[in-house]
Amino acid sequence: MRSKGISQMLVRLVIFWILIGVSFAMLFFYWRSQLESEHVIEENEVLVARKVLYAKVLLSSDMLTYTDENGIHKGVIDKNKIEGLTYEKLFETYSYHPDDISKHGYSHYVGIDVWDKGKKKFEPLKEFPQPPFVSKPNFGVGEVPFTMSFPVAVRYSQDDVKLGKMNVDIIQSGVSRTPIISPMQ
Amino acid sequence: MKGFVDLFILFILLIVLIPAMLIAPEALKYRVQAQYLLNIQSFTSTDVLLSILSATNPDELNSKKQKPSLEIVGERILISSQNVEFLREDLDKLVKSKCYLFESEKIKLADKSKDCPELPIKIKNIKIVEIVVPFNPTKLVEGVKLVVK
Numbered sequence: 001m002r003s004k005g006i007s008q009m010l011v012r013l014v015i016f017w018i019l020i021g022v023s024f025a026m027l028f029f030y031w032r033s034q035l036e037s038e039h040v041i042e043e044n045e046v047l048v049a050r051k052v053l054y055a056k057v058l059l060s061s062d063m064l065t066y067t068d069e070n071g072i073h074k075g076v077i078d079k080n081k082i083e084g085l086t087y088e089k090l091f092e093t094y095s096y097h098p099d100d101i102s103k104h105g106y107s108h109y110v111g112i113d114v115w116d117k118g119k120k121k122f123e124p125l126k127e128f129p130q131p132p133f134v135s136k137p138n139f140g141v142g143e144v145p146f147t148m149s150f151p152v153a154v155r156y157s158q159d160d161v162k163l164g165k166m167n168v169d170i171i172q173s174g175v176s177r178t179p180i181i182s183p184m185q
Numbered sequence: 186m187k188g189f190v191d192l193f194i195l196f197i198l199l200i201v202l203i204p205a206m207l208i209a210p211e212a213l214k215y216r217v218q219a220q221y222l223l224n225i226q227s228f229t230s231t232d233v234l235l236s237i238l239s240a241t242n243p244d245e246l247n248s249k250k251q252k253p254s255l256e257i258v259g260e261r262i263l264i265s266s267q268n269v270e271f272l273r274e275d276l277d278k279l280v281k282s283k284c285y286l287f288e289s290e291k292i293k294l295a296d297k298s299k300d301c302p303e304l305p306i307k308i309k310n311i312k313i314v315e316i317v318v319p320f321n322p323t324k325l326v327e328g329v330k331l332v333v334k
Binding site for chain 1: 192194195198199202203205206212213216217229232233235236237239240241251252253275278279
């Protein structure tokens with residue numbers, strides 16, 4: 001009778017400790033996922049804002065856009081200018097330097113796509129990948145791709161101005177990029 | 186009985202914590218996407234408008250001669266024509282959501298999708314681009330705007 005009481009007490013004790021352990025483990029994982037979430041959100045906000053600002057600068061840059069006696073035509077990419085442009089010259093003038101967020105600096109990617117009426121899709125016209133930019137990953141956070149696209153017009157001649165996209169990406173050098181949440185759908 | 190109470194508490198904990206852990210990444214995705222949309226849609230509507238007005242299109246009223254859309258829209262405003270359907274294809278290409286409203290005082294081109302949300306009462310960050318309307322007796326410039334929903 002006494003041993004039955006002891007065994008019941010032991011079972012309760014084991015259940016109690018299992019309960020405590022499971023609760024702590026779950027709270028720990030929940031806390032860790034929250035910390036990761038906050039980190040992802042902060043990093044994303046900074047990088048998205050930087051990509052937008054960087055693209056805005058490029059869209060108004062006379063290195064890429066069409067210029068005439070009236071000045072710079074914002075958002076109108078001059079095909080002749082970008083054909084002769086190298087990534088060294090582009091990123092020497094326009095690039096983020098090492099700062100508090102990335103001690104090793106940043107790698108930039110700029111690509112111009114143009115709408116092909118025959119194929120009914122955007123075709124790449126010119127790409128400027130800055131080494132050691134690896135490749136354009138096609139995943140991001142949810143529906144948010146890493147490479148951001150901005151609308152442009154691409155000027156071939158006075159009578160031929162096509163619609164296009166300028167793709168911009170900035171990554172921290174020395175930091176591997178992994179899909180933190182889920183691959184893009 | 187006490188063991189049953191312990192199991193019940195464990196069950197309640199599991200019921201509360203497991204969904205919370207599953208929902209946490211979803212909330213993150215929602216915040217990141219909201220941030221992205223805010224940045225992209227509010228900042229690029231003017232860029233979309235500039236790109237579309239700069240691109241050339243065949244002018245149907247002028248023997249399909251290639252002209253900047255800017256000039257074609259200016260002419261349509263001048264003759265009070267609502268025929269700016271040629272812009273729809275360009276808008277569909279550049280506006281990812283396919284939900285938009287292109288309008289001036291005399292022209293209105295809205296998306297065709299029924300899934301697009303209604304416009305908010307107060308629209309912020311929408312800039313009006315002024316285009317030249319030559320030979321217009323009342324005013325020589327007309328404001329056009331693009332609202333991306």
